[in-house]
Amino acid sequence: xxxxxxxxxxxxxxxxxxxxxxxxxxxxxxxxxxxxxxxxxxxxxxxxxxxxxxxxxxxxxxxxxxxxxxxxxxxxxxxxxxxxxxxxxxxxxxxxxxxxxxxxxxxxxxxxxxxxxxxxxxxxxxxxxxxxxxxxxxxxxxxxxxxxxxxxxxxxxxxxxxxxxxxxxxxxxxxxxxxxxxxxxxxxxxxxxxxxxxxxxxxxxxxxxxxxxxxxxxxx
Amino acid sequence: xxxxxxxxxxxxxxxxxxxxxxxxxxxxxxxxxxxxxxxxxxxxxxxxxxxxxxxxxxxxxxxxxxxxxxxxxxxxxxxxxxxxxxxxxxxxxxxxxxxxxxxxxxxxxxxxxxxxxxxxxxxxxxxxxxxxxxxxxxxxxxxxxxxxxxxxxxxxxxxxxxxxxxxxxxxxxxxxxxxxxxxxxxxxxxxxxxxxxxxxxxxxxxxxxxxxxxxxxxxxxxxxxxxxxxxxxxxxxxxxxxxxxxxxxxxxxxx
Numbered sequence: 069x070x071x072x073x074x075x076x077x078x079x080x081x082x083x084x085x086x087x088x089x090x091x092x093x094x095x096x097x098x099x100x101x102x103x104x105x106x107x108x109x110x111x112x113x114x115x116x117x118x119x120x121x122x123x124x125x126x127x128x129x130x131x132x133x134x135x136x137x138x139x140x141x142x143x144x145x146x147x148x149x150x151x152x153x154x155x156x157x158x159x160x161x162x163x164x165x166x167x168x169x170x171x172x173x174x175x176x177x178x179x180x181x182x183x184x185x186x187x188x189x190x191x192x193x194x195x196x197x198x199x200x201x202x203x204x205x206x207x208x209x210x211x212x213x214x215x216x217x218x219x220x221x222x223x224x225x226x227x228x229x230x231x232x233x234x235x236x237x238x239x240x241x242x243x244x245x246x247x248x249x250x251x252x253x254x255x256x257x258x259x260x261x262x263x264x265x266x267x268x269x270x271x272x273x274x275x276x277x278x279x280x281x282x283x284x285x286x287x288x
Numbered sequence: 289x290x291x292x293x294x295x296x297x298x299x300x301x302x303x304x305x306x307x308x309x310x311x312x313x314x315x316x317x318x319x320x321x322x323x324x325x326x327x328x329x330x331x332x333x334x335x336x337x338x339x340x341x342x343x344x345x346x347x348x349x350x351x352x353x354x355x356x357x358x359x360x361x362x363x364x365x366x367x368x369x370x371x372x373x374x375x376x377x378x379x380x381x382x383x384x385x386x387x388x389x390x391x392x393x394x395x396x397x398x399x400x401x402x403x404x405x406x407x408x409x410x411x412x413x414x415x416x417x418x419x420x421x422x423x424x425x426x427x428x429x430x431x432x433x434x435x436x437x438x439x440x441x442x443x444x445x446x447x448x449x450x451x452x453x454x455x456x457x458x459x460x461x462x463x464x465x466x467x468x469x470x471x472x473x474x475x476x477x478x479x480x481x482x483x484x485x486x487x488x489x490x491x492x493x494x495x496x497x498x499x500x501x502x503x504x505x506x507x508x509x510x511x512x513x514x515x516x517x518x519x520x521x522x523x524x525x526x527x528x529x530x531x532x533x534x535x536x537x538x539x540x541x542x543x
Contacts, residue, residue, distance in 0.1 A: 194399035286437035
């Protein structure tokens with residue numbers, strides 16, 4: 069029984085990992101774009117972007133999942149997500165990407181704005197182009213600053229994927245729960261915790277390694 | 289022969305505040321020029337204008353007779369053009385602004401090695417030797433492989449001076465180079481600036497170190513409220529100021 073449950077949960081965890089990986093892959097670049105928007109000198113860009121960030125960070129992700137999945141049907145009277153598992157997965161992915169992109173954008177903004185203006189000026193007076201200054205001087209300092217908060221968010225994301233359960237997206241919690249009905253046992257649901265723990269442990273090690281690698285220099 | 293630097297009628301406003309008014313002076317090759325004056329007198333803004341970190345609203349800047357900046361000609365400043373012009377000047381900042389992720393040697397080498405990519409007359413192989421030589425000159429030969437956070441403020445500032453010199457600027461500018469340092473560390477920085485003056489490096493030094501300015505520079509400028517109140521040979525300006533404002537300022541330093 070234990071082996072059977074483990075295999076089955078591993079399968080469910082595959083769904084969790086898929087949602088996790090695709091969310092990261094899409095929300096990190098989107099977050100960078102949003103951060104540029106939120107730092108824009110042009111009010112027409114900056115203010116709406118800041119407004120969206122406020123709404124997304126100020127409401128629960130679970131609510132956002134429901135609004136994004138059911139909202140279009142209610143407002144447009146059309147099912148834009150398509151039917152079945154794939155449709156629900158895409159809706160969940162969309163909600164996760166928007167939510168995490170907003171959080172990441174604030175981290176990026178903090179990281180970029182914390183680099184002293186003197187670093188840009190030093191690059192400029194040394195005859196470096198803006199591009200060279202950014203890639204050779206600024207970028208690594210930004211990365212060093214944002215790795216700890218990014219690692220926090222990423223580890224939160226591992227566990228947040230379980231919220232996709234609310235719109236019946238196939239992942240490990242859903243799988244664990246299914247044993248309650250099919251076999252009358254609840255321990256597989258509790259057992260899912262081990263998978264989350266193992267994976268976030270792995271990520272902690274990975275980020276720890278990255279932080280250590282960046283420890284050769286210090287920033288003010 | 290043309291003066292190495294001619295500054296004509298520079299004017300700069302920040303909003304409604306006039307920070308620089310009708311600034312004009314010239315410099316000869318090999319000269320060390322001190323600029324003194326209280327905080328907010330416009331000294332730093334003037335240096336930043338020369339280094340293209342600020343754009344004057346009016347005026348002309350010439351180096352060796354070549355017009356680098358003329359406020360009357362708008363829009364001549366594409367990034368590439370300004371970059372080239374900037375290289376006539378070097379700037380040492382009050383807060384050093386070393387790049388933290390590079391060693392002392394890499395800080396000195398970074399800009400020259402990037403320039404070497406587009407300028408084939410720069411020999412890449414010699415850059416490291418040249419950088420070591422400069423660090424040596426700054427008394428930092430044993431610090432080449434240290435990162436900025438492993439260095440004292442005085443050492444960091446000396447690396448910054450080497451970094452500026454590595455690009456062979458016509459005129460090296462210092463913006464209060466010792467103001468961010470503990471008193472016991474200013475001496476080592478002033479020593480290397482003094483050595484540069486002895487080697488006839490063309491320099492503009494904005495400083496509050498009055499005795500040093502009097503001693504090291506050939507000429508001095510006293511600025512107050514955005515104007516040049518008085519300029520002349522530095523001994524004369526410090527020992528025998530003609531203007532009442534200059535006298536007051538210098539005596540306020542107990543000198």
